[in-house]
Amino acid sequence: MKSLQLLSFLLLSCIIISANAYEGKKKEALGSQSEHTTAKKYQRNLETKFRLYTDTAEGSCRVFVNQLETLDKCGFNASLPLVMIVHGWSVDGILESWIWKMAAALKSQHNQMNVIVADWLTLAHQHYPIAVQNTRTTGQEIAQFVEWLEESVQFSRSNVHLIGYSLGAHVSGFAGSFINGTKKIGRITGLDPAGPLFEGMSPTDRLSPDDANFVDAIHTFTKQHMGLSVGIKQPVAHFDFYPNGGTFQPGCHILHVYNHIAQYGINGIAQTVKCAHERSVHLFIDSLLHKDKQSTAYWCNDINTFNKGLCLNCRKNRCNTLGYNIREERLPKSRRLFLKTRARMPFKVxxxxxxxxxxxxxxxxxxxxxxxxxxxxxxxxxxxxxxxxxxxxxxxxxxxxxxxxxxxxxxxxxxxxxxxxxxxxxxxxxxxxxxxxxxxxxxxxxxxxxxxxxxxxxxxxxxxxxxxxxxxxxxxxxxxxxxxxxxxxxxxxx
Missing domain, CATH: 2.60.60.20 (PLAT/LH2 domain)
Structure with a gap:
């Protein structure tokens, strides 16, 4: 137990320090939407960079809003769905390797789609409360990008799937709520949506089921330390998945730091710290790479009831598939689903x-x-x-x-x-x-x-x-x- 607390403390310490330093700005960071709707429509100099994933040596091609020629240059196909990957808070200002692994998995398994990485590093590489504030700005820019696609190449927002990790999950939620008109974007997937400064907030101040036609979320690191958890614990979607209870994940114990160092070198320490948080990403990638081993989760009140085996019922849509191939169903109330997983891919048990x-x-x-x-x-x-x-x-x-x-x-x-x-x-x-x-x-x-x-x-x-x-x-x-x-x-x- 002490090791588990140490692990969560290592990841939360920098959040807590910066949050205390900027506590006075908390209300500003979580202000109302109306404060952020005055930006000029389709402004040319967006902070967010939209990188279309390609199989070229460069790996991606940048698309610029209001520059139609970049859509053609990068090979954007308006007749195909769009999946946009949105990263989270950045400590080092570098796009993490999992982003490209997910993009490659999406394209390899579903070649008939456009995959774009929403690079908002300039706004994410800040003190945590400032990055939280910037999630609204980034969400607005993504909404503008989708609106531009609609107006310029008749692309339907219902064909948009936003996949957001950590802070990126809330960015995706804001994108869905900022987009103009009555129609919503197709789907949002939240991968361990960030907890600090979002837990307990109203639906308009975080990812919520109202932000898209369908919203799903995977919670993998909700273990609380000093009143905070890295990932948000409360339901934020139509289907909220809690693998292994959602608090912590197998293979992520502090004792596994030596295995991570052997695999990643000195960066293995950082890998251990964020292991449970990032497990949500790899569970999603796993659902793309192992079609024959899709993980099933079951509707249950809590993990203790689930551990008694009392919730393995699939009648009346009480179970669903975790990840990309989920059965999309809008529900009047968020549904919490539980499952067990292995410590590594394929995660299915x-x-x-x-x-x-x-x-x-x-x-x-x-x-x-x-x-x-x-x-x-x-x-x-x-x-x-x-x-x-x-x-x-x-x-x-x-x-x-x-x-x-x-x-x-x-x-x-x-x-x-x-x-x-x-x-x-x-x-x-x-x-x-x-x-x-x-x-x-x-x-x-x-x-x-x-x-x-x-x-x-x-x-x-x-x-x-x-x-x-x-x-x-x-x-x-x-x-x-x-x-x-x-x-x-x-x-x-x-």
């Missing part, structure tokens, strides 16, 4: 809810055994899976939990459940047998596992497994029992 009905024969005694589970599937097997029970076993009760697998094992055909007993556990169990008498002859008391019910999130398939041997249903320390497919006579929902 397969979600399963397990419900195990256990009877503890030792009356009045709660026990906390460690279980592992092995699964036999039609494609492959999964062995020695730890069962994350969060409560002790008492009485006659059904326990629910979430298991994730990195690979698709196909349909589950058999389950093996093992009580990972130790000599200490066995001694305790023998003591129970001596002190607490049991009523059924001389049989040793134990745990009775009546049934195991499984639901696969990705396929929505349901399975029920019963003990292979009905004459030997008791489970003791160090023992393993096999469960085979059977009919669910209770027909319980899972």
């Amino acid at each position: 397969y979600h399963y809810q397990f419900k195990i009905h256990i009877v503890n024969e030792i009356e009045g005694k709660q026990i906390e055994p460690a279980f592992t589970m092995s699964l036999a599937g039609t494609k492959e097997d999964a062995k020695k899976l730890h069962i994350p029970l969060v409560e002790g076993i008492t009485g006659n009760k059904t326990y629910s939990f979430l298991i994730t697998l990195d690979t698709d094992i196909g349909d589950i055909i058999m389950v093996k459940l093992k009580w990972e007993g130790t000599p200490v556990w066995e001694n305790i169990w023998d003591t129970f047998q001596t002190i607490i008498p049991w009523r059924k002859g001389t049989r040793r008391p134990g745990l009775i596992v009546k049934a195991i019910r499984v639901k696969a999130g990705e396929t929505q398939h349901k399975y029920t497994f019963c003990p292979q041997s009905i004459d030997n249903i008791h489970l003791h320390p160090s023992q393993e029992k096999t469960f085979v497919s059977c009919e669910d006579h209770f027909q319980r929902n899972i």
